[in-house]
Amino acid sequence: MSTYLIKRLLMVFPTVFGAVTLVFFAIHLAPGDPIALYIPPDFPVDASPERIAELRARVGLDRPLHVQYVSFIAGIFQGDLGTSLHHRNPVAVGLLERLPATLELGILSLAIAVVLGVTVGIVSAIRRGTWLDNVAMTLALFGVSIPNFWLGMLLMQLVGLHWPILPPSGFGGSIFTAEGLRFALLPAITIGISGAGGLARYTRSSMLDVLNEDYVRTARSKGLSERIVVYKHALRNALIPIITLLGLSFGSMLSGAVIVETVFGWPGLGRYLVTGISNRDFPVVQGVVLVIAVGFVLANLITDLIYGFVDPRIRYE
Amino acid sequence: MSESVSPATGGDALRQSLQYRFWREIRGNRMAFASAIYLVLIVLVAIFGPIVYDVDPRLQTLANRLQPPSWEHPFGTDQFGRDVLSRILHGARISLFVGFAGAVGGVVFGTIIGLATGFWAGSWFDHLAMRIVDVMYAFPGILLAILIAAVLGPSLFNVIVALSIWGIPTLSRIVRGVVLSLREQEFIIASHSIGAGSARIMFRHLVVNAVGPIIVYATLSVAGSILTAAGLGFLGIGVPPPTPEWGAMLSDARNAIFRAPYLSYFPGAAIFLTVLAVNFVGDALRDAFDPRSEVRRMT
Numbered sequence: 369m370s371t372y373l374i375k376r377l378l379m380v381f382p383t384v385f386g387a388v389t390l391v392f393f394a395i396h397l398a399p400g401d402p403i404a405l406y407i408p409p410d411f412p413v414d415a416s417p418e419r420i421a422e423l424r425a426r427v428g429l430d431r432p433l434h435v436q437y438v439s440f441i442a443g444i445f446q447g448d449l450g451t452s453l454h455h456r457n458p459v460a461v462g463l464l465e466r467l468p469a470t471l472e473l474g475i476l477s478l479a480i481a482v483v484l485g486v487t488v489g490i491v492s493a494i495r496r497g498t499w500l501d502n503v504a505m506t507l508a509l510f511g512v513s514i515p516n517f518w519l520g521m522l523l524m525q526l527v528g529l530h531w532p533i534l535p536p537s538g539f540g541g542s543i544f545t546a547e548g549l550r551f552a553l554l555p556a557i558t559i560g561i562s563g564a565g566g567l568a569r570y571t572r573s574s575m576l577d578v579l580n581e582d583y584v585r586t587a588r589s590k591g592l593s594e595r596i597v598v599y600k601h602a603l604r605n606a607l608i609p610i611i612t613l614l615g616l617s618f619g620s621m622l623s624g625a626v627i628v629e630t631v632f633g634w635p636g637l638g639r640y641l642v643t644g645i646s647n648r649d650f651p652v653v654q655g656v657v658l659v660i661a662v663g664f665v666l667a668n669l670i671t672d673l674i675y676g677f678v679d680p681r682i683r684y685e
Numbered sequence: 686m687s688e689s690v691s692p693a694t695g696g697d698a699l700r701q702s703l704q705y706r707f708w709r710e711i712r713g714n715r716m717a718f719a720s721a722i723y724l725v726l727i728v729l730v731a732i733f734g735p736i737v738y739d740v741d742p743r744l745q746t747l748a749n750r751l752q753p754p755s756w757e758h759p760f761g762t763d764q765f766g767r768d769v770l771s772r773i774l775h776g777a778r779i780s781l782f783v784g785f786a787g788a789v790g791g792v793v794f795g796t797i798i799g800l801a802t803g804f805w806a807g808s809w810f811d812h813l814a815m816r817i818v819d820v821m822y823a824f825p826g827i828l829l830a831i832l833i834a835a836v837l838g839p840s841l842f843n844v845i846v847a848l849s850i851w852g853i854p855t856l857s858r859i860v861r862g863v864v865l866s867l868r869e870q871e872f873i874i875a876s877h878s879i880g881a882g883s884a885r886i887m888f889r890h891l892v893v894n895a896v897g898p899i900i901v902y903a904t905l906s907v908a909g910s911i912l913t914a915a916g917l918g919f920l921g922i923g924v925p926p927p928t929p930e931w932g933a934m935l936s937d938a939r940n941a942i943f944r945a946p947y948l949s950y951f952p953g954a955a956i957f958l959t960v961l962a963v964n965f966v967g968d969a970l971r972d973a974f975d976p977r978s979e980v981r982r983m984t
Binding site: 518524 | 939
């Protein structure tokens with residue numbers, strides 16, 4: 369177990385390092401002058417070449433590429449993600465302020481997606497071929513196909529304005545308070561429904577695979593009730609591959625949050641990213657993308673570790 | 686040409702049976718059949734709609750701002766007084782084209798990378814390319830497309846580039862997997878032994894035999910590509926205004942959601958129904974190609 373743990377932990381570094389490198393080279397490989405991404409909003413349009421050269425030196429783009437790369441990496445390890453052109457404060461500070469709101473929304477969305485998706489998937493697999501299965505799988509495909517920001521706008525109109533059950537938008541503090549939870553529910557349901565579609569489809573096929581296994585036939589043939597066969601023998605084994613999906617789902621929850629936060633005015637990383645895009649504030653865009661990518665890699669690490677713990681047969685080769 | 690009918694190259698016999706299986710599956714599945722008809726209709730609407738309903742989608746009439754649907758403006762008007770129906774029809778051209786072109790880009794590059802890495806599996810090229818693909822997977826969902834579109838700046842072409850790169854990781858892994866399973870088979874070993882070149886084996890033998898999974902994932906990636914393009918448009922890094930695009934229309938609708946809720950219905954429904962239809966067809970094709978495979982790509 370401990371070698372598996374260490375090997376899996378060591379695998380994180382190349383991926384994180386690669387993600388950082390990819391973000392760095394995305395700027396430099398793109399056609400055009402990268403300085404265009406670092407021009408502050410109040411910079412005069414007809415700025416003289418000297419002022420642009422001065423800006424280039426200030427941002428550090430005048431140095432050789434390999435020096436820029438090393439200092440970019442060194443900066444990240446020291447928590448320096450650059451300075452926001454719009455807010456004029458360190459991007460790392462802006463990220464830390466907004467990270468908790470996004471994480472809380474992501475966790476609530478994931479909980480909704482898992483409960484909804486896994487339940488629908490199991491019911492579908494047990495009743496496969498019936499009308500219930502057909503309806504459930506059609507709904508799951510709806511969940512996969514609907515643009516989450518449109519779903520958010522519809523829910524907002526229906527549950528926020530037409531029947532004012534929940535606040536249509538805004539933020540009420542941490543989701544661990546009643547008021548905060550009320551505000552978080554609509555965006556979390558929006559993201560959760562989109563994620564539940566994929567999870568339901570995967571759970572169903574995982575469950576169907578297990579229901580065809582020999583040990584399920586053995587359990588049936590020794591006269592166990594269908595209930596025990598399904599819940600004790602099949603479900604426990606079907607859940608193992610689903611665990612690996614949780615890390616992936618957490619990633620899609622985060623990337624879903626990027627858009628849905630904008631719909632509901634949720635003050636998290638997604639809105640920071642989107643205002644960064646509209647203010648042409650590239651350091652902010654870069655910072656949010658990096659934080660989400662690293663968060664996603666860590667979420668996958670955690671699920672892999674849980675996976676190794678739940679199923680002792682799995683060992684990293 | 687005698688070589689095109691040999692079973693090893695796939696040839697007409699295989700292509701016919703694939704076509705037959707796809708067609709049988711589509712006809713046997715009511716939802717997929719209805720979806721295929723819907724997709725034909727939406728393409729016709731995109732081509733002929735703007736000709737039949739001849740209203741300028743960019744014409745701003747401020748006196749007509751935010752009007753609910755009426756005879757004159759069947760889908761109402763937006764906050765600039767522009768006709769929403771006309772914008773939906775012209776937007777269909779843009780959104781369908783961008784989604785399709787982005788998916789094609791991802792499929793072409795993904796297939797080439799998958800072929801090369803599968804064919805030379807274990808080589809330095811394979812290791813390098815697959816590590817890059819792993820790193821691209823570290824950017825979940827729409828994030829990779831956001832990064833690329835933000836770096837390149839908003840334009841129609843750049844959105845297609847962003848979507849193409851976004852599609853590469855999935856396609857290249859799938860094609861590589863198929864090639865790995867094919868390359869130890871006898872007909873490939875036989876081709877090597879009669880002195881066929883690498884390019885010939887890749888394009889005349891491997892691609893032909895991988896065409897089933899490629900078509901299935903190409904279809905599913907059209908759905909993902911339309912959805913992602915709409916997301917980029919909604920975020921303001923898609924096709925730039927005033928070009929009508931469904932995602933950007935939803936962004937306008939969000940800004941007027943309290944005054945004119947109907948603005949979001951039409952572009953949202955257009956994206957949703959189109960993506961849903963493509964997914965129904967893609968699912969049916971996958972069942973036709975491989976009845977056992979139920980594992981779906983997570984989006």
